[in-house]
Amino acid sequence: MTTLLRTIRSFPPSAQLLMVNQFAINLAFYMLMPYLAAHLSGELGLAAWAVGLVLGVRNLSQQGMFLIGGTLADRFGYKVPIMAGCLLRTGGFALLGWVDALPALVIASAATGFAGALFNPAVRAYLAAETGERRVEGFAAFNVCYQGGMLLGPLVGLALLAVDFRLVCTVAAAVFAVLTALQWRALPQRRGDDADAGGAPKGVLRQWRQVAANRPFLLFSLAMIGSYVLTFQVYLALPLAADSALGSAGTKATSGLFVISAAVAVCGQLRLTGWARKRWSPQGALVRGLALMGAAFLPLAVAGDAAVAVLAALVAAVVLLAAAGAVVYPFEMETVVSLSGNRLVATHYGLYNTVSGLGITLGNLATGALWDWAARHHALWLTWAALTATGLGCAAAVAALARTGRLGAPEPRPVPA
DSSP states (O other): OOOHHHHHSSOOOOOOOOOOHHHHHHHHHHHHGGGHIIIIIIOOOHHHHHHHHHHHHHHHHHHHTTTHHHHHHHHHOOHHHHHHHHHHHHHHHHHHOOSSSSSHHHHHHHHHHHHHHHHHHHHHHHHHHHGGHHHHHHHHHHHHHHHHHHHHHHHHHHHHHHTTTTHHHHHHHHHHHHHHHHHHOOOOOOOOOHHHHSSSSHHHHHHHHHHHHHHHHHHHHHHHHHHHHHGGGGTTTHHHHHHHHGGGGGHHHHHHHHHHHHHHHHHHHHHHHHHHHHHHHHHHHHHHHHHHHHHHHHHHHOOOOOOHHHHHHHHHHHHHHHHHHHHHHHHHHHHHHHHTSSHHHHHHHHHHHHHHHHHHHHHHHHHHHHHHHHHTTOOOOHHHHHHHHHHHHHHHHHHHHHHHHTTOOOOOOOOOO
């Protein structure tokens, strides 16, 4: 903890505020969202399709609108979308706790999702600008704050839930209201380097065309899709395995896996980043981290059917997956900035998040279908083998991009007057 605080204090005040901001964002988000489905189906008595609709709208409105959020950040500066996102989530979370009609719930869910699409690209672009040559270290500290909010949020939410779900929503909304006021008073206005120089494209379509023409960035975005599919298995394949092997105890085991995953990232992120920087290039760290992501599922492929063996394999998989993610994340964020050439950074982040979000959706459909088939044929090892192959395929793709020189910073291009 001392090392983390010392690292955070070594950055400019605006970067420190962004890190604290992200911790609070995740704290508020995860104190509410894990319990929303139970509230909708239990207290409000909604049908399963309606619960799925409310949750799906939130995900779609966030993943599908990341590009819009990044575009707005590059055109109007980073502070406004960050504040607007926090303010919008204040209203969305308050509505989720105090309305019971399905249309209102859908509107509230869409608002919370679009809020994330507004502030996520802007926060990352702002942090990249403020940390400069120390971007990798800055994103490592940022991820500790991110994971810390994920770790503590469900625990705070569970304590508040003992009183009432409305209290959970009210407190979460209050956190975002405080963040909005704090950023209004303390966060300086910041624009990208291209905007400062007057070189931002005139018009949204030109802005998008410039990003879409960045072929190395697009190839990197596609190569990294598999890593997001693998990371998401903490919510899909691993809980399925826990339920299949442990029965009624599977839910408790899944909760423990979430805690382990976040704890590994919080405790190991800075050490793993420093260790990787000393030994490998950014591209080498990405390749090795992605390969380790795939290898994380091998213990499950050989665990067999015994409950104890499956539980041990689940813990090993989560630890390896979290450690690999901690290695990959800061170098991944640095690579996006590098490939953008420090131009339209937020738009690049927005498109990158949109691509990864679509990849998660398709990857989850494929993983779920494979799981069902493998379960019917008593061959669940095929699911784990496919996930391992996904990680190795991502590592090979990134290695190929690095070998052909496509992961280096682009040459500066003259901008027409």
